[in-house]
Amino acid sequence: MLLEHILKPRAVAVVGASTRPHTIGSDLLKRLMEYGYKGGIYPVNPKGGEIEGLTAYKSVDELPAGVDLAVLVVNAKFVLDTVDACHRKGIKGLVVISAGFKETGAEGAALEKALLERVRAYGMRMVGPNCLGVVNTNPDVRLDACFAESLPVAGDIGFVSQSGALGGGILNILKDLNVGFAQFVSIGNQADVNAETALEYWENDPDVKQILLYMESIPNPENFRRLATRISKKKPIVALKAGRSAAGASAASSHTGSLAGGDRAADALLKQSGVIRELSLCDLFATAKVFSNCPIPKGDRVAIVTNSGGPGIMATDAVCEYGMQMAPITDETKAKLREFLPAAASVKNPVDMIASAPLEHYRKTVETVLADPNVDMVMVIYLPFLGLKDIDVAKALMEIREAHPEKPLVGVFMTTNEFFTTLSNMKVTVPFYMYSEDAADALRRLNDQRLWIARPEGVVPELAVDEVRTLAIFKAAAAEGRRELTTRESLDVLDACGVRICRSGMAHSEDEAVKIAETTGYPVVMKMTSKTTSHKTDVGGVRVGIANEAELRAEYRDLVAKLEARGLLDGLEGVLIQEMVKSKRELVTGIATDPQFGPMVMFGLGGVFVEVLKDVAFRLAPLTDQDAKDLIHSVKCVKLLEGARGFTPAQMDKVEETLLRISQLAARHRFVKELDINPLMVSDRDGEPIAVDARIAIDPEAVLKL
Structure with a gap:
């Protein structure tokens, strides 16, 4: 059992229900009733009597049988006793709205620890404490057990928020954008249920088509990576990860360590897990809209239909900038377009119908372009000309979307805010944006998901190394109390690990x-x-x-x-x-250790420019073979490795192997805190990557415990 008793309960008890207006205990009870919860609702208040027309029970012990979920809105000091009573009554699901736990300091943390121990001992599951509540919009459930301002709009999003207030705000904004959600969980202090619990629960839930996460921390990165990597192949996961601090980076002495600041580790984790990361609420909403209203495309070829040349050109720039292609429209499609478009129109991509385009031209052009086999996605741009109403064009696009659901269709309407206000009160089936760059970004997110689904799973290879020699070098340095290995020792470790070093x-x-x-x-x-x-x-x-x-x-x-x-x-x-390796290409790779996420592998442009240009990227160890490929191709200097400007192409399999070998070293020996190979030279003669210089830092106390 994961969250069935919490998100699909047969009956709900509100412990701390109140007759006082504008209190959480009052508002939450009203929300349950107003939204039309399909199960039984039982208010619990020591005074008993009647609340909102419902019989109020004086204690949990007096409740009838069959209650699955208890929502606790009581003072923190009463929570443990209330949990005991819920256990006696056979209640398995808890939502603890109450604050006053670890967010308040040491005393609250101790109380939260005791709460979790009791919940685990009783075999319960708990959301919270210090949370906003939970929602399930399924018509057979209609559970609104939270105190956000707006009643929820049904949709296909599973939404987890670590922040209660922000989560409530996001729900309100999603409603204004006419984007609904299937289920919502405000995890609060995430003492028990966290984002990973929700991910696992929603993995095979047919109501949830995409998952949104607002996270301030990832308590168990390894488990998150395992779950998200699997689940993101089935449905999109979009995360807004806050808290981009530089914890632990200031103490780093290596290039790799000093460049690992900020939230490089969290960013690497999300990339390796197939999670689409957004850095703002605006981008989060834009992505949620496109996944709610568009299928995953078959390819990355985009066609643009516009009634103005300028926005069409800007849209073309954005499409190309985001790594997609402008669709090569077939001659047959161009011929069909010429049959009804005026002579001044352009039937190349972007298709410019010119400013005089009537509504019928929008219909015919979009349908014709959608039917082109070379087109995977379509962006339609509207500017107000000659009395053509924006809402009429929008309705036409939604009708076309209903008739042709197989390809993504997005609208760019450079019009007044009144148009978007009107949309918020309609059932919208096409994502609409004000600017073409935003629409192109949304199509990019669809394409990212397509590429992730197609990406091979990846394996962490077992590579042969001289483990005895490696450990002997580490132990000799640790015995002398040294944190830093000498250059010779560092290169000897790499040699023992199978990394090619210079003679x-x-x-x-x-x-x-x-x-x-x-x-x-x-x-x-x-x-x-x-x-x-x-x-x-x-x-x-x-x-x-x-x-x-x-x-x-x-x-x-x-x-x-x-x-x-x-x-x-x-x-x-x-x-x-050392032999002098003749090379005009100097790379850098190495290991940095994040205090929470563990070892990371860095790769990028090396030499004296490493900390100036900062063309580097990170991934968490252990790397899969696919992670190694992605890491190499995520930096700009990869073009130098592929043979640009007359260079001998690098032996890419050997570069990947080098990354995998140091990843294996990092994963097996957590006492290796930092490692720099700078430079890793790519031979001008045959493209072989050769480690020319190296530095390794260790935790000598950890080595001596081996």
Whole structure:
């Protein structure tokens, strides 16, 4: 049992029902009655008597049998005793409206903990505490057990809100937009029922066609990812995730860590789970409208029908900017359009009917374009000309939508607000927007969902590594109490994990450096490795393009002299002599750890520009093979890897494998807190990705517990 007793109860008890007007106990009871709840309604008030024409029971113990849901509107100090009484009565569902729990401090948190323990012990499910309530608009249920201002409008949305007041506001606005919902759950403090509970419940509920989430936190990211990844393949999940703070980022010392600020982890989680993220209520409503009124398209080809050239051009720009195609309209369709459109009209895409277009031209043009096999979605633009009424065009589009439901159809009506007010009082079956950019964005969301559904599931591969060698390196550093591995140790870890590193050797003297260089072959790179200095470039610890023995000796002596002058010579372990990989493309990848979400893998443009251009992206570990592909293609510099500007194409399978290998390291060894491979060079010769430099930070105490 998940939420049946809460969202589809046979009878409801309102504990704390009141005769005092404009109190929650009074308003909530009235809402249940006014909305026409199909089950029994039982007010509970210590005074007994009658409330709103219903018999009021003095206690929960006096209630008749068969009550599934109790809505608690009592002082927090009475909640535990009330839950005990509900248990005695066999009530399995609770909605605790009452505030005064963890949101008030330590004492309230302790009370909430005790409440949850009791609910779990009794085998109940609870929404809240500190919540707005729940709604189910199914005509066989008609449950409105919340105290939002407006009575709910039936629709296909399952809506979860962590904020009660904001949730109520969203319900009001959705009503004005004529977008209805099937079920609503205000989770409040989410002590028991949370967004994941609702997701799982709605996964196979035929009433819910799309899921909206307002979240301020994701308590269990791993479980959320598992559920949302599966459910988003069946129905769209759209989230407004608030709280974009930089928790934990300020302490990061690596490039990867410093770029992981804000809510990178939450954003990565939502992307990997197929959740469409919106950053504003305006965008949330726009997306909800399009999913409520349009099917998922078969492709990304968009046709535009307009009565004005300028907006058609702007719409075309927006379609292309959002990664969709302008549909190549067939010659047959163009010929049909020429049969009735004036000679001045353009029958190319965008189809410009010109300003004199009458209502009949709108009908014929839209129907003709919708029938074109090369068209997957249609945007219709209206500007007021020559007395043609906006509402008449809108009604015509809705009639066409009813006759041709197989393709998405959206309207852009650049008219007065009075038009949209009129729509709010009608049954609307086409999403209407004021601006073409908003409509293009909505079509993009449909296309995003299409692509997500078509995306392969993805697997987390098991890659062969030298685990014994890897752990030995970590334990040696931890035994010395070091948080930072040396460059040599970091590269050795990557080598043990199967990441391709450049050929190299560690030298502890000038002569030894020369011998290694002779083996490696000139030109070489010389890098200092130190247990006390992590950023080598700050002290001139990286020397590149050393062409021969004489240059190598000179650079070695200069390095030693500079370190000695700064008092840093004692920390020098030696120098790393590496093959010099010839590459004009420097990438960066690594691991950053979010305090709540755990390890993330970063990928993007590297070298000295990493923190300036910030062309990077993140995904949570462990990565699937599909996550690795998506991560690579989510940054602009991917074009350099694909062979742009005459570059040798990168070995993309090897780049993906590199990401998967460091993801595996991060997932298996949570004591690895930060990792930088910068640069990860792409060889000009054959496109192989090669780790040239690396830094790893660990939690030594966690390593020593192994």
